[in-house]
Amino acid sequence: MLNRFTSWLVTPWTQHITRSNYQKTDIANLSTYDSVKNGKKRYFRNNWSKWKAVPDEFFEPIDFDEIMEWKVAGWELPMDVVCLIRATNKDTKKVKEFVYKQRKAADNRIKQLTQDQDIELCITTHEAQHYLSFQDDEEEYI
Numbered sequence: 001m002l003n004r005f006t007s008w009l010v011t012p013w014t015q016h017i018t019r020s021n022y023q024k025t026d027i028a029n030l031s032t033y034d035s036v037k038n039g040k041k042r043y044f045r046n047n048w049s050k051w052k053a054v055p056d057e058f059f060e061p062i063d064f065d066e067i068m069e070w071k072v073a074g075w076e077l078p079m080d081v082v083c084l085i086r087a088t089n090k091d092t093k094k095v096k097e098f099v100y101k102q103r104k105a106a107d108n109r110i111k112q113l114t115q116d117q118d119i120e121l122c123i124t125t126h127e128a129q130h131y132l133s134f135q136d137d138e139e140e141y142i
Helices: 002-010 027-038 048-053 064-072 103-113
Strands: 083-089 095-100 119-125 129-132
Touching: 083 103, 095 103, 103 119
Parallel strands: none
Antiparallel strands: 083 095, 083 119, 119 129
16 A cells, blocks of 8 residues: 555656546546646637627626625635735835734734835725825825
8 A cells, every 4th residue: 555655656647647537528637638738728718709799788787886895895704814914015016915814913913014104004804994004294185
């Protein structure tokens, strides 16, 4: 048993995909086998022309408020995540994202990030989203 297991670890994973266990009906096997065989991903056809031919009356119009409620206010975090912190540098526009499972670690990171005046924070919890930004008193904000 141990020799079989060690031989499995030593041989490349491409040798374990053989024609005998390859089924054309399974999409996962098909894409895996084709990517190994050809070195590139398989092309999956889309049906854009069919969607373009559908009349406008078949689609229900959606208001801007509904889209904002659905996409912006409809976030979901996994149950084991306490908060997500997204820090954006105002000068370079680079974004760093931090995910925390413990409240105290998230509080410590927020205290550390608020020391820098060039960073904007977006803090997302299960209940709300908060936006924090340092505003200079000399500049006028609308």
